[in-house]
Amino acid sequence: xxxxxxxVIGEWRKVIGQFKIRSATxxxxxxxxxxxxxxxxxxxxxxxxxxxxxxxxxxxxPPEAPSKPHTHFPRSTCxxxxxxxxxxxxxxxxxxxxxxxxxxxxxxxxxxxxFRDLGFLSNHTKALFLSAGAGHAPMALSQIGIxxxxxxxxxxxxxxxxxxxxxxxxxxxxxxxxxxxxxxxEALFPWRFxxxxxxxVRRGGFCxxxxxxxxxxxxxxxxxxxxxxxxxxVANVTLEGSKRTSILLxxxxxxx
Numbered sequence: 119x120x121x122x123x124x125x126v127i128g129e130w131r132k133v134i135g136q137f138k139i140r141s142a143t144x145x146x147x148x149x150x151x152x153x154x155x156x157x158x159x160x161x162x163x164x165x166x167x168x169x170x171x172x173x174x175x176x177x178x179x180p181p182e183a184p185s186k187p188h189t190h191f192p193r194s195t196c197x198x199x200x201x202x203x204x205x206x207x208x209x210x211x212x213x214x215x216x217x218x219x220x221x222x223x224x225x226x227x228x229x230x231x232x233f234r235d236l237g238f239l240s241n242h243t244k245a246l247f248l249s250a251g252a253g254h255a256p257m258a259l260s261q262i263g264i265x266x267x268x269x270x271x272x273x274x275x276x277x278x279x280x281x282x283x284x285x286x287x288x289x290x291x292x293x294x295x296x297x298x299x300x301x302x303x304e305a306l307f308p309w310r311f312x313x314x315x316x317x318x319v320r321r322g323g324f325c326x327x328x329x330x331x332x333x334x335x336x337x338x339x340x341x342x343x344x345x346x347x348x349x350x351x352v353a354n355v356t357l358e359g360s361k362r363t364s365i366l367l368x369x370x371x372x373x374x
Contacts, residue, residue, distance in 0.1 A: 250270060
């Protein structure tokens with residue numbers, strides 16, 4: 119009577135042992151199969167990448183185009199030939215003849231003509247442009263008769279604009295009669311930007327800033343950035359299609 123339960127337990131142990139063996143075998147088989155599938159997918163993916171890199175799709179090449187040497191990665195697979203780069207004179211001629219350029223040029227020309235009519239500019243004026251961008255403002259000033267123009271920007275745009283840091287200008291004190299910027303609000307250190315602007319303009323010369331339209335306290339705050347200058351003219355103007363406030367200051371003697 120006592121040996122019967124023992125035999126039943128033994129049978130169950132055998133069954134459990136066989137199940138474990140089968141489970142382990144199944145796990146190993148599944149793992150081998152997954153490894154094989156992974157290898158297959160890696161090979162397929164690699165082959166696809168090689169084909170994409172080495173073969174330009176026919177749909178990207180016009181049927182009448184002559185055969186050309188293959189262009190390799192990282193160019194686009196649709197870039198079937200090297201890009202042509204225009205020389206600077208042709209590139210500038212194209213840009214300067216655009217409608218957008220002419221519109222901005224006209225805007226600046228009208229703006230500077232007002233200063234000439236008021237007697238703040240003449241054909242002999244030595245002018246400096248800070249943060250001059252692509253050069254719309256210096257070109258406009260040139261077109262109204264001023265020849266001695268210097269324009270600087272962090273990135274040059276030859277032949278109108280040369281590279282220099284407006285916060286650390288490479289010019290002598292009092293080298294210019296007239297300095298202009300339309301980008302004071304974008305200066306990293308406005309006080310240093312203005313300090314260099316004032317330093318390079320002679321006593322009796324003019325500093326001009328064009329800022330977003332403002333008045334009253336805002337104009338006074340901007341004027342305080344120019345400790346050696348006095349406000350002479352403030353006017354609301356339209357410049358490059360935007361409402362701006364123009365502030366003209368005359369540089370005075372530096373305090374001793």
